[in-house]
Amino acid sequence: MNMHGHAARELLAFYAEAGVDATVGEAPIDRLSLTQINMPVAEPARESAPAAPARTAPAVARSGADGVAAPEAAVMAAREAARRAASLEELRAMLTGFEGCALRTTAKQLVFADGNPQARVMFVGEAPGREEDLEGLPFVGRSGKLLDRMMTAIGLNRTTAYIANIIPWRPPGNRTPTPQESQICLPFTLRQIELANPDILVCLGGPSAQTLLGVKEGIKRTRGKWFAFHTGTREIRAIATFHPAYLLRSPLEKRFAWRDFLAVKKALEP
Secondary structure, three states, X not given: OOHHHHHHHHHHHHHHHHOOXXXXXXXOOOHHHOOHHHOOOOOOOOOOOOOOOOOOOOOOOOOOOOOOOOHHHHHHHHHHHHHHOOOXXXXXXXXXXXXXXXXXXXXXXXXXXXXXXXXXXXXXXXXXXXXXXXXXXXXXXXXXXXXXXXXXXXXXXXXXXXXXXXXXXXXXXXXXXXXXXXXXXXXXXXXXXXXXXXXXXXXXXXXXXXXXXXXXXXXXHHOOOEEEEEOOOOEEEEEEEOOHHHHXXXXXXXXXHHHHHHHHHHHHOO
């Protein structure tokens, strides 16, 4: 294999590890080389041409060309659909048919939950990754294996815990979900927590804590603190801790996560 072929294979391997699994065009484009000379020059307006009437925004946001509803309409549709779900099975079915979030068009499948929905503790992360997208289950990659070990250390496993994410579809390339995507999916997550009705909610990572608990501070200031979370039917205890993916990058922080898990263990004691 020549040098160029070897470099190409290395580049493809890097893209695969980064989560890039789709292209957006047939030919590469060096957008950094584009200059103003390549941009079309607007023609000067002719005095004889009548001025076009100004258009007013429609009263109701229209769907885009891809069929995905505008964010405000999508959030309202999500709230209405989530309210109608009388069980976790119905909620999953509604999410499967929900078209208000564009992430469903790029993900391979819905990643709803794993574990025991009758468990006393529920873990909620941010969004699934590549492995989760392939298997249709949350936390099954490297970070999931670490979460399993952390749960085992306090006497839990996937038969005694319930695991989900705020976003049930994998963002392309494992990118960070946008605030709009989180807000669209949030009504389903809140209803999922309400239907599961755990005694303790564990937010894995800063985005989960900020979205579910309404905190503004970062995870380093938030972790280890107890919060009151209102499910809609009752108040439960909630705590935030580091996301397992962060702990893989920053192993020294595991000692703090261990303290948080010990606090969960103590809270579960009769």
